Amino acid sequence: MDRIVVTGNGQLNGQIPIAGAKNACLTLMPATLLSEEPLTLTNAPRLSDIATMSALLRSLGTEITSMQGGKVLAMSSHGIDNHKADYEIVRKMRASILVLGPMLAREGHAVVSLPGGCAIGARPVDLHLRAMEALGAEMDLRDGYVHATAKGGLKGGIVDFPIVSVGATENALLAAVLAKGTSVIRNAAREPEIVDLVHCLRRMGAQIEGEGTSEITIQGVDRLGGATHPVVADRIELGTYMLAPAICGGEVELLGGRMDLVGAFCEKLDAAGITVRESENGITVSRHNGRTQAVDVTTEPFPGFPTDLQAQMMALLCTAEGTSVLEEKIFENRFMHAPELQRMGASIDVHGGTARVTGVEKLKGAPVMATDLRASVSLILAGLAAEGETIVNRVYHLDRGYEHVEDKLSAVGAKIERIHEA
Ligand code: EPZ
Numbered sequence: 137m138d139r140i141v142v143t144g145n146g147q148l149n150g151q152i153p154i155a156g157a158k159n160a161c162l163t164l165m166p167a168t169l170l171s172e173e174p175l176t177l178t179n180a181p182r183l184s185d186i187a188t189m190s191a192l193l194r195s196l197g198t199e200i201t202s203m204q205g206g207k208v209l210a211m212s213s214h215g216i217d218n219h220k221a222d223y224e225i226v227r228k229m230r231a232s233i234l235v236l237g238p239m240l241a242r243e244g245h246a247v248v249s250l251p252g253g254c255a256i257g258a259r260p261v262d263l264h265l266r267a268m269e270a271l272g273a274e275m276d277l278r279d280g281y282v283h284a285t286a287k288g289g290l291k292g293g294i295v296d297f298p299i300v301s302v303g304a305t306e307n308a309l310l311a312a313v314l315a316k317g318t319s320v321i322r323n324a325a326r327e328p329e330i331v332d333l334v335h336c337l338r339r340m341g342a343q344i345e346g347e348g349t350s351e352i353t354i355q356g357v358d359r360l361g362g363a364t365h366p367v368v369a370d371r372i373e374l375g376t377y378m379l380a381p382a383i384c385g386g387e388v389e390l391l392g393g394r395m396d397l398v399g400a401f402c403e404k405l406d407a408a409g410i411t412v413r414e415s416e417n418g419i420t421v422s423r424h425n426g427r428t429q430a431v432d433v434t435t436e437p438f439p440g441f442p443t444d445l446q447a448q449m450m451a452l453l454c455t456a457e458g459t460s461v462l463e464e465k466i467f468e469n470r471f472m473h474a475p476e477l478q479r480m481g482a483s484i485d486v487h488g489g490t491a492r493v494t495g496v497e498k499l500k501g502a503p504v505m506a507t508d509l510r511a512s513v514s515l516i517l518a519g520l521a522a523e524g525e526t527i528v529n530r531v532y533h534l535d536r537g538y539e540h541v542e543d544k545l546s547a548v549g550a551k552i553e554r555i556h557e558a
Contacts, residue, residue, distance in 0.1 A: 192232050
C-alpha cells in the first residue's frame with residue numbers, strides 16, 4: 137500500500153491548477169443513462185472514483201471512451217443491457233446509488249445494491265427511495281438490493297425532503313426529467329454540483345427551473361438528446377490547496393478557482409488572518425507574517441461551510457493563536473483525523489459533534505493513518521508545516537478525490553513524495 141512522506145519545508149509559493157469536481161462528475165456521468173445519444177464531459181478529474189463510476193456504467197451497457205489523458209469522457213448509452221448495479225462495484229463507492237433515478241426513468245425498472253456503511257457516518261439512502269416513490273415508483277428491498285419498478289413510467293410529483301441531501305436531490309432530478317408531468321423538489325440541496333448537473337441536463341433538453349435555490353421545478357419531457365458539458369471546478373480541491381499557503385505561509389495562486397464556490401470558507405480564512413483575493417486566473421491566497429487566529433466553524437449545507445473542508449480547516453487551526461470550536465453538523469462520525477493530528481502534537485478535545493482545538497506553536501511529524509478521503513489530505517496539510525517527517529499511511533483514500541497531489545504541492549515548494557509498496 138502506498139504511503140506519502142511529507143517533510144516540513146517552510147513557505148509555499150507558486151501556482152496550482154484546480155481540476156474538475158469529483159462530486160459533480162459523479163452525478164453528471166449517470167445522466168448518460170437518460171439518452172440514446174452521446175454525452176461528453178470535458179474537464180473531468182482523473183480519480184479512482186471516476187474509474188469506479190465508469191466501471192459501473194460499463195456494466196450496465198454504456199460505452200465510454202476516455203480521451204486527453206482522462207480529461208474527456210465520451211459516453212454513449214444507446215442500449216442498456218443490464219439493469220443491476222452489482223454490490224461488488226457499489227460497495228466501493230456510495231455515489232453508485234445515482235444510477236437508480238436515471239435507470240428507473242428510462243427503463244422503468246432497476247436493481248441497485250444498497251451501499252452499506254461508511255467511515256464518516258451511517259449514511260442511509262432512505263431519502264433517495266422516498267423521492268422515487270414520490271415519482272410513482274415501487275421499491276422492494278430484498279437481499280441487500282433495491283428492486284425498483286415504475287410501471288408505465290415515472291409520474292411528476294412533489295418530493296419534499298425533511299433534511300437537505302445532495303445525493304437524494306441529484307437522484308430526484310435525474311429521475312424527474314423524464315417523468316410524465318411536473319415535479320417539484322422542496323428543501324432541495326443548493327450545492328454548485330447540483331447547479332452543474334442542471335446545466336448539463338438542460339443542454340440535453342431538460343426543462344428545469346430553480347437550481348441553486350431550495351425549490352426546483354422540473355417539467356418532464358419524452359426524451360433527452362446528447363450534449364457536451366464542461367465539469368465545474370472542484371471547490372473542495374480548491375479549498376484544500378488554499379489552506380496550504382495559509383498553514384505554511386507564502387503565496388499561492390489557484391488557477392481556475394472561483395470565489396462564488398467557496399464564499400463561506402473564505403469568510404473563515406479572512407477571520408483567521410489569511411489574505412484571499414481574486415486574481416486574473418483564479419484566486420490568490422497569502423500569509424506572510426504573524427500566526428493564524430482561532431476561529432469557530434460549523435458545517436452546513438451550501439452556501440454554508442462545507443463539511444468536506446472541515447478536516448482540512450482543523451489542520452490549520454491546530455497552530456492558530458487561541459481556541460477554535462468546530463461543530464460537525466452533517467455527518468455523525470467525521471472527526472477521525474483528530475486523534476491522528478494529536479499524534480503530531482495537536483491539542484484537540486472531541487465531544488460528540490464538537491471539537492475544541494487549542495492552537496500550539498508547532499506540530500511535530502509522526503507516522504499517521506488516513507481514515508477517509510478528507511481526513512487523509514488534512515494530515516498531509518498538517519505535515520507540510522510540521523517539524524520533521526510525517527508518514528501518511530493508507531493513501532488509497534486520497535486517490536479517490538485528489539489527482540497528482542504530490543506533483544501539485546511540490547510545484548509550490550513542498551517536500552512530499554509517494555512511496556510505492558507492493
Ligand atoms: C455528498 O454526499 C458528497 N458526496 C459528500 O462528499 C459530501 O460530504 C455530502 O454530499 C455533503 O455535502 C458526493 O457528492 C459523491 P447527503 P451525500 O445526502 O450525497 C443524511 C467527499 O468527501 N441522509 O447530502 O451522500 C446523511 O446521512 C464526500 O467528497 C439521510 O439520512 O450526502 C447525512 O447525514 C464525503 N438519508 C446528510 O443526510 C438519505 O437518503 C447529508 O448527506 C441521504 C442522506
